[in-house]
Amino acid sequence: MTALQDTTVHAPPRTLSERIVRIIGRSPVHIILGFIALVWLVPSIGLLITSFRPSADMRATGWWTVITNPRFTLENYERVISAEDMGSAFINSVFITVPSTILPLIIASMAAFALAWIKFPFRDTIFLVIVALLMVPVQIGFIPLVVAFRESGTGLLTTYGAVWLTHTAFALPFGIFLLRNFFITLPRDLIEAARIDGASNVAIFRTIVVPLSVPAIAAYGIFQFLWVWNDLLMALIYAQSGSIQPMTVEVTRLLGTYATEWSLLAAAAFLIMIVPLVVFMSLQRYFVQGLLAGSVK
Amino acid sequence: MRKFRLAAPLMTAVLVLAACGNGDGDGDGGDADLPEGDGSILVTSLWGGAEEAAFQEVLAAFEEASDITVEYEANRTDYQSVIRTRIQGGNPFDVAIIPGVGFFRQLATEGSLISLSELGIELGDIEGQFAPGLLDYGNVDDTQYAFMAKLNGKAAIFYDPQRFADLGVAPAETWDDLVTLTDDLKGAGATPWAVGAGDGWTLTDWFEIMYIKEHGVEAYDTLFSADGDWTDATVSATIERMASLLTEDNIDGGVEGALATLFVDAVAKVFSTSPSAELYYGGSFVGGIATGVDVNPALAGQEGTAIDWFPFPTIDGAGAGLVTFGGDQIAAMVADTDTAEFLQYMLSEEAGEVWAAAGTVIVPNTNVDPSTYPNVIMQQDAELINAAEAIRFDGSDLLPGGDLGAVLQSALRGDDMGSVLEEFQTTVSTAWEAQ
């Protein structure tokens, strides 16, 4: 590793005076980092606490008063889940997100494999086009695609179908880019040897490329999962029935006609956050690796 | 796109009508031309909270009276986008309750709404139960597409009669009286006004009621139409008058404080258990808010004693019978027997009474007796509206674009209104042209 890391671990202070000197020398850093940690944690904690406070309390005092006056309740969560339909919206979020993650994973890795390991004319040009398509914003699709779905007469807009398809499509450029860049780093000899042995592309894909690429595929999967779970706009446009709307859409219902019901909103916001936070915390490693793979070479 | 679905029922209607030779608005005759509904309808509006609860009672009554199930979908934010994307996607709502007249007109001209006569509801039959002019808002190019579902007068200055008695002041009837009242309150050590300027729309209410009283109905109608000129002297005159009353000393928290205060909090400043102001101007729905869970539930039942309102005063002696109001219109987007039945029900006295009894809105049906309303706050409003010389829709809801609230916030802040109004005029006229 580098010296930057080393200095923190090796040579711990021996004497008390050494310790004090070290702390004083470092304290600006600690203070600044401590302040930063606060700024990054406190807003979310404030909302979390609010979600557990009775709404009468919320209206009367600020959430910081719970330090001296703790009083908690689960009623906000109860109300939000049953009366406000967050429960079914949660299920909708799952139903929308899982296929929208798996489908692009499969399609993108297949395409990435072709672009990395199958020679065909215009291969590089096609890849460049796909890299260019990375830039197409989702807004471009709204008008034409909604009209197209309608004209198709398939009624996909009132089912999960439209959302699955559009999420998959817009996820492909990034996935293909990420995975292809990873695939080409796989050992050439391994693949060549398999080819010489007569293995078909499908076999190579299945038995060599995919198993070796689990980190990259996992990273992409996590990205995509978070992206779809947290998405609001696409669901607004392509999920055209109250019964299929995910939590992100449902939570906007809680903005009252005249006043904002922060207690309910807080509980709903956290229900939306739980799954991504769990996914993120447990699979952090892959997520970060994926980011790095896509950015730093 | 709308047109394809209408072709069949329209043709059938024409043939049947030709055969019967009978085109009047008798319910049965109309229904025979409509396709059979499937027994359930999807209704949308942007109501939530107490308003939704009241409406749900009406829906429940309807479900009992007919055999049709009603599904209600609230779309609080971005109401217009949702309606549009559904139409585009071929999944329109069956019935929509629309707050903005501009948006309503767009939908009508686009062909997304079903005319009332197509549903068997003829204008001539329903005119009698609406205050004069009210149905005009639902009329586009001589075809009636919608009618007002509910409304709230916006001419109420709320106060606490008990505190007034203690402070030795009384409600005002003219503008000058109002200014005097404000000064008297200050003199008595109280803060006169609470303003929720953080919510720009509260300021638009102020502007509209003052404008119509100061300059009359015709000027009002012109201003909120495609011919309106926001750089006109009448506009700045009203704005100046507003700013002369809503000054630093007259508002609780001063101008900055008002701009940081949202609607419900401003109401709370007058009616909470620890009030800090004496007067709140707004729509009759303020009563429900003040006695509701957000402000002071203890006031419920004390309407008339601890909470009451007096009508916005005349300006320069004029405008006594003029009222502005906010409301929502109801229209059908799908033509079938179910939606027709639902709209018929919404026109009925029964629906009106159920809704009125819930106490959050005024029902436009003049056949509904004001005593049906559960408290004086609403009763007075119903009486005011029924007796009005002319009532006009909330102007900012008539505009197809632009944010009047933001303009008025600037005015309160003391910004130079010349350029602000010019820009606003550009935005608004562009929006009118795009209609």
Added chain:
Amino acid sequence: MTTASPPADAPAATSGTSRPGRGIGWAALLFLGPAALFLLAFLVYPTIYTLFLSFNRGRAGGFSEWVGLDNWITLFTEDPNFLRLGFPPSGALWNNVLWIIFYVSLTVLLGLIVAVMATRVRYEAAIKAIIFLPMAIAATSIAIIWRFVYSPDPETGLLNALLGTVGAGPTAVLGSPDTVNWALIAVGIWGSVGFATVILSAAIKGISSEVLEAARVDGATETQIFWRIIVPMVSLPISVVTVTLVVNVIKLFDLIYVMTAGGPGASSRVIAFSMYQEAFPQGRFGYGSAIAIVMLLLLIPVMIFNIRRFRAEAVQQ
């Protein structure tokens, strides 16, 4: 197995280097086909459709009436919500410029500083995790969290409560055109510093320790080391982060939508929001399409940058 040439009838073998041009069609088609289909149908076709719609009135999303360049001319010269040249300029496009200048530079700077400082402490991983957390949260949730903080009521909003402790009055940060964009940019930075930190932290760790030691021995201060050595050596990751953030700015929507809906008035709009607003609530689909194309045009330089970078890397292989 043996060194004999691959059997002639095994189609897969020909997709190797030995025989380009024979039978590759099938494999490529099989693997690339589904993706190609999706991309053509959902990305390419809509782009072309939207491009053409921008020259049209676009009533109800269809090609109702050709208007030529009208939409474009109005967009750039007659729509103060989109662009008003003046002093100071305003409008959605200008807001994006503000975001690009301030959000991007401050996020990168802060990310760099945190990355460097974090390497000095034992709890480095924890700090990075804390700062990175917002990346996992929906923009909707972030908007709710910060709307709560910015709430004008000092009994609800943390910001105003803190201001209250030093005697400053409650301000509606999101309610005033003068402060709203800065308030939003601050939230944007809050959400993105983690991204910058993680990437730059990895890059910094790649700097050889000898160089740094040598500089320290020569008597360079930490600040000098930071600006003269660290920053130049991670300039490529910095540029990658910068470009990603710029793309974020151009596509920025959720945050604006949930926090202010472009308000007050239109003062906090950004172009992605404008596109949505003009097309859907306002029903001006042709006009909204023009805005969507503007977004695309703004992203073309980024496209070119990506392609160039990719090409450069390809050459290295």
